[in-house]
Amino acid sequence: MSYAFVFPGQGSQSVGMLADLAQQHPVVTETFQEASDALGYDLWALVQEGPETQLNQTDITQPAMLTAGIATWRALERMKPLTPSFLAGHSLGEYSALVAAGVMTLSQGVQLVAERGRLMQSAVPEGQGGMAAVLGLKDDQIIEICAEVSKTTGVLEAVNFNSPGQVVVAGEKVAVDASLSLFTDAGAKRVVPLAVSVPSHCSLMKPAAESLAQSLADMTFEVPTIPVIHNASVESYDDVNQIKQALVEQLYRPVQWVKTIETMKQNGVDRLYELGPGKVLMGLNRRIDRKMGMQAVYDSATLNASLETL
16 A cells, blocks of 8 residues: 555634644644744743634634644554655645755744744735635636736736636635625625735745745755655755755745546555544545545544544
């Protein structure tokens, strides 16, 4: 069996996440303590006690989700040697994959994504950006409508190709608002505006990407011990400069999740494990390839279940 681990991004966080896993696996709280030491505040207390509004601030959500993914990875790793063929993560989850692959330390990772969150928020003023999920249209239909809206109203781009029939668009709020009825008129089953303050993975994030590139230039990365498939290019790299460039481009280029899973399948992967809170990626992956084995790992019961198939 060839398997891969995937890590979720923003949106899967919740107050109290991983509490059950932490009771059975002390490495979970140890991992959060390591992250807290790097960040200068008690991340575990915030994750367990809230308030939710603070946990949902992007500069806190990002290190919280990265740490949750690595805590789950470490809990599993202590139970059984792990030999995945690939690692990948959705959006922010790409950083979790890179930490798991040894490219950067957890301390480096949480500091970097906290900065990433601040840069993303500052790139587009509050209330001026938006995102929406479009369900039931073909990719080319969505891309065409985005192009038309961009010509007349404002920046609008397809940014997350999550599964067949599920694409997220992002851009200026006025453009997102104007597009909703156009997608519906084109035959979309649903169009759902997302409760976000930052239009991720679109060209509005280029100022943030330029600043992130400066932060990355001073960081020491290691060659990955496990291939990591990057969101934007759907490639894996051994060159640390290419990895840094991939992280820069990820801020303003689309997340190619469908192609990521298809690439794994083409390279022999027949089972996926989602590490971290929630089951968002499992839902997407089932729509990409129902035949592929899948397991979400987010508490002690699901961790034990995964050990039976690894």
